[in-house]
Structures are given as C-alpha cells and as structure tokens.
Amino acid sequence: MAKKNLTKAVKDFWYGKPHTAEEGGRRLGELYEDKTGLLKHREWRGVKxxxxxxxxxxxxxxxxMVLDILKxxxxxxxxxxxxxxxxxxxxTYLPVIHWFERGLQGLHGEALAASAWHYRAMVSASIKQICTFFNADTRLHGGKQNDAYRHTxxxxETTCGTLFYPWKxxxxxxxxxxMIPYFVTCHVNSHTVLNYIDAVQSIGLPGDPCPMCQAEAGIFVLDDVPDSSPFIITCNEACDASVSTHTLxxxxxxxxxxxxxxxxxxxDPLVHKYCMNEIEECWKFIEEQTGTPFDWECMKKYLERQNKLQRDEWEKWEVASKTDYxxxxxVAQALFRIYSTQYGVQTECWDEASExxxxxxYKCVEKKINPFPQTRHRVIAWSCAPLYYSNWCTWxxxxWG
Structure with a gap:
C-alpha cells in the first residue's frame, strides 16, 4: 500500500492530479481559504x-504589462x-493575474496555452485603452487639453468601433x-462595481434596474471617468436602464x-434605412467636432482587417461546434469576442493572438487531441451574468463536465 501511494504521489507530482475526485484527483475548492475567494497557493498542474x-x-x-505601458x-x-x-x-491592474488564475483553473496542455493567449490579448488591449485615457486626461495634466485630448x-461601450475607422x-x-472603468474591472475584481452602484442609488436611482447600467452611471456620479475627449457618442444597450445611464x-x-x-x-427594411440615416448623422457630428473629413479608404482598410479577424472567429467556432478538439x-472565447469587437482593430494584439x-x-485537430476530455454537457451561457465573475464556465x- 505504501509503495502504491508513493507511486501515485510521484505520478501526481510529475503529471498533475487526475481531473476527477473519483480517481483520487484534484479538489480545486481546497485551493481556497474556507468561505473566501483567497487562494492558499497556486494550483499544481504537474511539472511541465x-x-x-x-x-x-x-x-x-x-x-x-510593463512593456505595454512603455509602448x-x-x-x-x-x-x-x-x-x-x-x-x-x-x-484591478496589480491583481490582473488573479483573473488568469480563475479563468484558467484546472487547465492543462493545449487548453492552458491557447486560452492564455486570449487573455494576453485582452490585457494588452486594456492597457492600450488605459494609456489612451491617461495620455489625454485633463485631470492628470493640470486641466490642460493637450493634442491627445483633441484626438480622442x-x-x-456598446457603440460599434468600426464607426470611427474613417478617422484613424x-x-x-x-x-x-x-469598457475599462466598469466592464473590464468587474471581470478582474467583481467587487469594484459595488461602490459605483451605491453611488448612483444614493442620488435617487431605484435599486431594481440592471446593475451594469447602474455601475456605468455610478462612475460618473463619483467623477471616476477620465476627462479625455471633447465630445461623446452614446448608444443604447440591451436593456432599458441604459437610457437613464446616458441621461446621467x-x-x-x-x-x-x-x-x-x-x-x-x-x-426590417425600414429599420435598415433608419439605421443608415442615424449612422450618417453620427459621422457628420464627428466631422463637425473634429474638423476632419470622413475618409472612405481609411475605413475600408481597417474593415478588411476586422473581416479577417471575423473569419478567424468563424473558423474557431466551426471547430468548437463540430469537433472535440x-x-x-x-470564458476565454466569449471575453475575447466581446473585447475584440467592441474595441476593434486599434491594436495588432487580436490578430497576433488569433494566429x-x-x-x-490545428495541432489539436490534426493529432485528435481532446483538451476537455471530461466534457459531459454543452451549456449556452448568455451575456454578462456567467462572465461576471470571469470563470463561471470554467467552474x-x-x-460538472
């Protein structure tokens, strides 16, 4: 018995414990301090x-992360x-790797490597957006409106980024x-939004609207949005509460x-015509505010890059829906899709990560490697709720498999 236990211990050390507890495998909940979200230590996944x-x-x-700041x-x-x-x-900036910990929990091999590249792209794009904020923020520059301010x-967050390609x-x-003050932060640290929800309710907003819209309004109530642009484009979200958000x-x-x-x-054909008119009016507004004319060739160039990224996503979805490889x-797939479509191709990190x-x-398909061999169910996890804690799907x- 002692020899058998020693053999298992050596095997678990070298390869990591089996996935299921029935096999004497890992119990990921035991990595945490009881009744907290605090890790006792990182997961041992085997030596490799x-x-x-x-x-x-x-x-x-x-x-x-440091190099991105310098860049x-x-x-x-x-x-x-x-x-x-x-x-x-x-x-959120310093504990960002804890976001990786949750989203990649229990992963090995190809699943660990591939999912991490999606997270890496999201971190890089987030830092670029943060730097865009701070480069132009009048609050960090003695109230002065610099050139970056005038070009931001x-x-x-739900406005399609492709609308702005003509001026890139x-x-x-x-x-x-x-996107950065609210949406990204609640994935990295879900406790950040509570303060903003309290703030907007303190000025009279009822507690029953969508908490996402409440938090987005709350960051304005607390003056926690950088002052980095001379004008704003808003659009409605998928819930009625966003109307109140934009009013505030x-x-x-x-x-x-x-x-x-x-x-x-x-x-509806009438809806298409209505949308075209609205978008054209938006472009006129941007021209008036910037003094810079619409550039069709510029828009076309970046839309072609966006379409290439979209074709990559279709290919990935085909493999996901029709194979086990x-x-x-x-979570890594859903967040990558949300981040990349909302921010658009202002950075090359999406293309690099996708490749x-x-x-x-391709390696998994060619060698028939099943990265998730214990899968028993397919679940459709819709929108924000299962992603709010950044790891519901992984959990x-x-x-449950």
Missing amino acids: DTFYYMYNIWGYNYVH YSNNPIDFFKGTWRYRWMGQ IYCN DAGYQYVSME QDWFANKPLFALPLPMQFD YPITG KVKKIM AYNC
Missing part, C-alpha cells in the same frame, strides 16, 4: 504545465498618477467610457453628445 504557467503565462504577462503611454508617469487617481485602476473620441489614420483614437452621463460630463439609438430589430475555454491560437487548434466544467 506548472512551469509553463509560471514562465510563459505569469512571468510573460507581467513583463509585457502606449506618452509619459509612463501618467500611468502611475492615474493608478492613484482612479479607484477602479488601483483595484469618447463612445459608449488622421491620428484619432476612440475609447469607451465604460450627459448631465455629469457636460460635453457635446450624439445619441445613436440602435434598434432591437434587424430584418477546440482548445479554448468558454497563435489557430496554430494550437462549470471543473464541477
């Missing part, structure tokens, strides 16, 4: 995968000033007012604002 995680994911990402920031000091100025920033376009080569960058944003921001309402219907977790993931995916696989 643990060292891969330590160097190729943990170490690699921390190094590149995208006009003055790295502004980044650190912003960390002290904004509550959401201090609560503020939009709502003229030096304009668009950035969502809520208009009050607190006090800037020229264009409301771009999106219909909840898509196949797709190496990405549900790396496809290479791993569901580890618990």
Whole structure:
C-alpha cells in the first residue's frame, strides 16, 4: 500500500492530479481559504504545465504589462498618477493575474496555452485603452487639453468601433467610457462595481434596474471617468436602464453628445434605412467636432482587417461546434469576442493572438487531441451574468463536465 501511494504521489507530482475526485484527483475548492475567494497557493498542474504557467503565462504577462505601458503611454508617469487617481485602476491592474488564475483553473496542455493567449490579448488591449485615457486626461495634466485630448473620441461601450475607422489614420483614437472603468474591472475584481452602484442609488436611482447600467452611471456620479475627449457618442444597450445611464452621463460630463439609438430589430427594411440615416448623422457630428473629413479608404482598410479577424472567429467556432478538439475555454472565447469587437482593430494584439491560437487548434485537430476530455454537457451561457465573475464556465466544467 505504501509503495502504491508513493507511486501515485510521484505520478501526481510529475503529471498533475487526475481531473476527477473519483480517481483520487484534484479538489480545486481546497485551493481556497474556507468561505473566501483567497487562494492558499497556486494550483499544481504537474511539472511541465506548472512551469509553463509560471514562465510563459505569469512571468510573460507581467513583463509585457510593463512593456505595454512603455509602448502606449506618452509619459509612463501618467500611468502611475492615474493608478492613484482612479479607484477602479488601483483595484484591478496589480491583481490582473488573479483573473488568469480563475479563468484558467484546472487547465492543462493545449487548453492552458491557447486560452492564455486570449487573455494576453485582452490585457494588452486594456492597457492600450488605459494609456489612451491617461495620455489625454485633463485631470492628470493640470486641466490642460493637450493634442491627445483633441484626438480622442469618447463612445459608449456598446457603440460599434468600426464607426470611427474613417478617422484613424488622421491620428484619432476612440475609447469607451465604460469598457475599462466598469466592464473590464468587474471581470478582474467583481467587487469594484459595488461602490459605483451605491453611488448612483444614493442620488435617487431605484435599486431594481440592471446593475451594469447602474455601475456605468455610478462612475460618473463619483467623477471616476477620465476627462479625455471633447465630445461623446452614446448608444443604447440591451436593456432599458441604459437610457437613464446616458441621461446621467450627459448631465455629469457636460460635453457635446450624439445619441445613436440602435434598434432591437434587424430584418426590417425600414429599420435598415433608419439605421443608415442615424449612422450618417453620427459621422457628420464627428466631422463637425473634429474638423476632419470622413475618409472612405481609411475605413475600408481597417474593415478588411476586422473581416479577417471575423473569419478567424468563424473558423474557431466551426471547430468548437463540430469537433472535440477546440482548445479554448468558454470564458476565454466569449471575453475575447466581446473585447475584440467592441474595441476593434486599434491594436495588432487580436490578430497576433488569433494566429497563435489557430496554430494550437490545428495541432489539436490534426493529432485528435481532446483538451476537455471530461466534457459531459454543452451549456449556452448568455451575456454578462456567467462572465461576471470571469470563470463561471470554467467552474462549470471543473464541477460538472
């Protein structure tokens, strides 16, 4: 018996414990302090995968987080000033690797490597958006409106980023007012939004609307949105509460604002005509505010890049739906899709990550590697709720298959 136990211990050390508890395997809940979300220690995945995680994911990402700041920031000091100025920033930048821990929990081999590249792209794009904020933020520059301020376009987080491609080569960058202060932060640290929900309810908003819209309004109530653009484009979200959100944003921001309402219907010819008119009016508004004309060739160039990324996504979805060889977790896939479509091709990180993931995916298909061999169910996890804690889908696989 002692020899058998020793053999199992050596095998578990070298390869990592089996997935299921029935096989004497891992019990991921035991990694945490009881009744908390605090890890006692990191998961041991076997020698190969643990060292891969330590160097190729943990170490690699921390190094590149610093390099991204140096790459995208006009003055790295502004980044650190912003960390002290904004509550959401201090609560999420340093613990970002804990986001990786939750989303990649229980993963080995190809699933660990491929899913991590999606997370890496999201971190890189987030840092670029943060730097776009801070490069132009009047609060970090003594109230002065610099050139970056005049070349930044503020939009709502569900506004399609492709709308702003015609001005990209003229030096304009668009950035969502809520994507970083709210949407990203609640994935990295879900406790950050509670303060903003309390803030907007304190001025009289009832507690029953969508908490997402409440938090997005709350960051304006607490003056926690950088002042980085001379005007704003807003659009409605998938719930009625967003109308109140944009009303409050208009009050607190006090800037020229264009409301771009999106219909909840898509196949009505009259709706198509209405949307075309709204988008054209939005483009006229941007031309008036920037003094820079619409550039069709510029838009076409970046749309072609966007379409290439979309074709990559279709290919990945085909493998996921028709084979057992797709190496990405549900959370890593869903968040990558949300981030990349909302921010658009303002950065090359989406293309780079997609190519790396496809290479791993092709290997899985060619060698018939099943990265999730314990799968028993397929679950459709819709929208924000299962992603709110950033790892519901991963947790569901580890618990139920």
